[in-house]
Amino acid sequence: MMKDVAFGQYYPTKSYVHNLDPRLKIVFLIAYIVAIFLAKNFYGLACCFVVLALSIGFSRVPVLRVFKAIKGILFLIVFTTLLNLLFYNGETVYAEWWIFTITKEGILFSVFLVIRLVLLITCSSLLTYTTTPVALTDGIESLLFPLTLIRFPVRELAQIMSIALRYIPILMDETERIMNAQKARGANFETGGLVSRVKAVIPVLIPLLLSSFRRAEELGDAMEARCYTGGRKRTKYKKLRFTWRDLLAFFAGAALITGVVLLNVYLGAMI
Amino acid sequence: MKAIEFENVSFSYEEGGAFAIKNLNFSVEEGEFVAILGHNGSGKSTLARLTNGLLEADGGIIRVFGEQLTDKNLFDIRKQVGIVFQNPDNQTVASIVEDDIAFGAENIALPREEIGRRIDFALKAVGMEEFRHATVSRLSGGQKQRIAIAGVLAVMPKVLILDESTAMLDPKGRREIIDVVTRLNREQGITVLLITHFMEEALRATRAIVMNRGEIVMQGTPDDIFERHEELLTYNLTLPLIGRICKELRAGGMPVQDTLDASSLAKEIAACVSKQSI
Structure with missing residues (x-):
């Protein structure tokens, strides 16, 4: 399938x-x-x-x-x-x-x-x-559905998990792109002690984090534009x-x- | 009937800051295909976000099918005005194509069978039927953007706004999107607002609007607009390649008419060449 x-x-x-x-x-x-x-x-x-x-x-x-x-x-x-x-x-x-x-x-x-x-x-x-x-x-x-009885936001949680799954490949691609960009400028990820390796990761993490925030904002707009309101009653296609x-x-x-x-x-x- | 109507609408991103949209008045008739042109920062994307209430205007009135946009009817307005954004990766919420298309239809609480029908309809409309169970991340940029359009279509909006939706695509992907949108406009009667800075894309539109610094500076049929190429240049917009070729040909001494149609230009060139050889 x-x-x-x-x-x-x-x-x-x-x-x-x-x-x-x-x-x-x-x-x-x-x-x-x-x-x-x-x-x-x-x-x-x-x-x-x-x-x-x-x-x-x-x-x-x-x-x-x-x-x-x-x-x-x-x-x-x-x-x-x-x-x-x-x-x-x-x-x-x-x-x-x-x-x-x-x-x-x-x-x-x-x-x-x-x-x-x-x-x-x-x-x-x-x-x-x-x-x-x-x-x-x-x-x-x-x-987890029974938990909705105690007002636990199961559907929202599921939405978060589903979006996280969708973005794993995207963020992996992005990490690779940023690492290549840093490598092109002489960054070294493969050698050196623990401290210098951790230090080398920081210039990758920060752009990744920033771009994730930007993506999140755009995604939020796109979801709202498609009538997502979070709390409102939704239906489910796949059962x-x-x-x-x-x-x-x-x-x-x-x-x-x-x-x-x-x-x-x-x-x-x-x- | 007017699909979209702006009356003295103003908007600025910071309070007291420069206006992104300044006293804007314009309207779009139902079934029209309008291209909105402008370079970066001309306010064309802001216009899209104002239309479905993602941004709230500082002043003025926005009407969608005669109904004034307020806090209370946002949800209903969004059902009628769909927006496709620039980056296809930042618009899909699910890993599988059909799940993503279902998202909007689920949001407006349609019954299951109807969602299924909407997915069929949307996939057919963008010509991606065979990708129903595919993984979104494995698709090409143009295909992803077609899925994004399908996701918006599943809500069945009467107005479709494309906010620079082709900017990140390669030429092939761009053509795919424009073809899909043109077909939707002609066959389904969906009102289209195509926001772009690629002048070629405006050719399919019935009307073109040029924006600069939050104001409408030119308006007319794409042919009218492109004839005023000197004026376009002052707004940092350049002619489509075919328009520039016409211009260069004339400068080089070949008396061709300004046209944006490749075959009519070819005929004119052929006519000129055969006249000279006689």
Whole structure:
């Protein structure tokens, strides 16, 4: 469908997961994260893993590409694993040196944590791989809709998000243009210490900020000229609709949480 | 019926400052195609913003289809007067073409089905039907500006003002926009106010107005205006290329008439050349 919305992480293809209602994908992701953290033994995590593997399969996004998202938090994973591995207080001690102790429980917990983090990141990135930013915004708007009851300006917020999305590519182009202009005058962005690099960014940021203000003003005029009044009642052209496919995915999410909780109860917590 | 009427309208950006618009009197008939010419700072953009209440006049009366513009009827006036601005990037609010066109129609609280029909109509009017689901940022400048026009058309205004809407486009994009606007004027009967400093663009208009320092200094058909080229120069406006060619030809000894039509100039040159060769 919207094959062109390719900035961000969106992986354009046609699949069951791509076609799901964005609201449902968001709710499913939340349910999934809850399930990951409710799981107290490896059976529960195995369940979560199977569900994720199936989702990736149905989404037709290349597996390698999905796992590439982990690269971003690799440092975090290694760091927390090391901490847990070396400092976890357990009963079965394997090795001890200075303030570090490696225990059986520590190893198990570290492995557990790594699996949790990896599942968490892969599942979240699967959402952004299969949902366009525009659809995500629509989904968030629709999910937040009950907040209008307490006078929270949901539609205005959605408008802001939608405009922000529209201006990301424009401002990226502009940044590049300004950087090139500064480079042409001898600015250096690539070398030097932290301080000089930060200093080099300032002559880029200021023109960018100024031009953003100018754009905002012009956009405001253009919106007003098209009868935008903010508070007044507007209608909406695009409406999200639930289908049987969405219902199916909803039950899958509910089943996952129930399953994990049951596994905890019957097989006992490992950690 | 008069679509737009200005009566002694004045406006200055700073209180006590220089007038951007000074005691302006003019009117546009429904269905007219008027070009407003002037160099930078002549007040032509201010005029556009005054017409739909983006700016409030310091003095004088502005009427749109006989109704006087006040604080209270701004919304209704804006439904009738649409403005397309200069920078296409600063006019689109959504990432997807159809979402952006829907924006204005959503603002005037139309039902969903009607918005769908308006999008069809607007895209067809600017000849961009196949781009309905495209991403705005991937389009060319001329295409983006056509989408901006479509976004304004979705509100179905009776008057369309183009405020230097071609200034940032390449020649191809400029021609696209002028073609679209001319067609809208002829086929849909939309009143067009084309504000520009490109003299060539004024050729399609039924009437041209030249502004200088907030006042109207010349008025007439584009041909009339272009014949007074010495006067145009004093307002920092230069003739379209074809007009300058006529002038140079005459200076070079070829007795051609002033014209802005390429084919009639070609015929005249051919006639002169064949006369000489005999």
